[in-house]
Amino acid sequence: MAGWQQLFWDNTLVSQIDASDDDSGRSSHHFKLTSGEDVLHCQVKCELNWQPFHFTYQALVNDDLVAEGVRTEKDIERQVPVEAPPAEKRFSIIGLVSLGMKALKSAKVIKVALASASLAAYSWLFSIEFALALVACLVFHEYGHIRAMKYFGMRTKGIYLIPFLGGLALSDEKINTRWQDVVISIMGPFFGLVLSIVLTIVYWMTGEVVFAGLAVFNALLNLFNLLPILPLDGGHVLKSITFSMNSWIGLVGSILAAFLGIYISYTFGLTLLGFLLMMGMLEVVMEWRTRHHSHLLPLTRYGQAFSLVWYLVSVGGFIAIIWYFAGLGDSLLGLPLQILGT
Incomplete structure (x- = not known):
């Protein structure tokens, strides 16, 4: 079924096509523009x-x-919003005070304050x-997310330790495709997997x-994440895969995952996880409410399969590392496996 389409020229609606049973994907907009006394017949x-996303267009004036x-999915991934130039502001005492407050609240000050608070809390x-x-592991994990964002041409604000x-x-900037959501989400744990492998190799070399x-x-x-x-x-990987299949599958999958989270939170007494679950369910509600007019391009079937395999390989890698060190007989190293076993 062909979807409802609107065409704007200079922020003015010039053509609209209602939804129909035509599934060919082809459409044609006709409208008129005036240039002085001339009338331009546009098409x-x-x-x-x-799936896969592929959009072609031709613009004709007087035939x-x-x-x-x-435009393909790659173009959508690299698409960034156009920002209007900021209005010129005159000097004033109020503006000077506001500038001072912004300086105190600048990103660098916040980052340093949060990083110091995190280090003090964990110490x-x-x-x-x-x-x-712990802070080094967290920073390396978040750096994976940052690298993925930059790969898609997104401007980043940096890493904040909470x-x-x-x-x-x-x-x-916001993401434009489900594939972006998958890559940005999984690159953090994937960088964590690389770090654990490197630390394992260093252990083999030094015995420390x-x-x-x-x-x-x-x-x-990272396995918890x-x-x-x-x-x-x-959860973001699961959401992107399931909502790309079908909005009902996405909703059911997210609800079942929430019940899993409730079970884990209750079993281990993780109050913090319960708080995160409430935030996650709000995200599911928003996804469901905007399912009919979401701007996110869904994953293709190949993308769904690849994302699932990437996710399972990452999970398997972490479990293999924990299993290996648990087999060495050290009770301290076996503690994570005991947690997973329960």
Whole structure:
């Protein structure tokens, strides 16, 4: 079924096509524009295929071809919003005070304050050595998200460490495709997997148990983040895959994952996970409400299969690392496996 289409010229609606049972993907817009006393007869021919996304267009004026082009999913991924130039502001005392307040609230100041608070909190709970190792693991994980955002041409705000919550990698821009959501979400744990493998190799080379402990701890930290529960990274991967299949499948999958999260939260007494689940369910509600007019391009069947395999390989890699060190007989290294076993 062909969808409802609107065509705008200089922010003015010039043509509209209602939904129909034509599934060819072809459409043609006809409208008139005035140039002085002349009337221009305009036509825009379009052909759209959703999976895989492929859009071609031709623009004609008085039956003369004036523009044509093709857009694919890669173009949508690289698309960034156009920002209007900021209005010129005159000097004033109020403006000067506002500028000072913004300086105090600048991103760098916030980052340093949050990082210091995180380091202090983890040092108070454990030790300064453990706190430094934990912060390093978190930063490396979030750096994976940042690299994925930059790969898609998105501007980033950097990494923010939140005490007792972990870290956040923020961007100024929104995603345009489900594939972007998958890649950005899974690259954090994937960088964590690379770090655990490197720490394991260093342990083999040096025999220092501290590297083994870091490899296992980092693996458990990232494995937890891959739980298919929103707003964790694994939940975003699950959401992108299931909502690309069908909105009902996406809703059911997200609800079942939420019940899994409730079970884990109750079993281990993780109050914080319960708080995250409430945030995740709000995200599911928003996804469901906007399902009929979402701007996100869905994953193709190949994209769904590839995303699932990538997710399972990452999960399997972390479990293999934890399993390996648990088999060495050290009770400390076997603790993550005991947690997983329960």
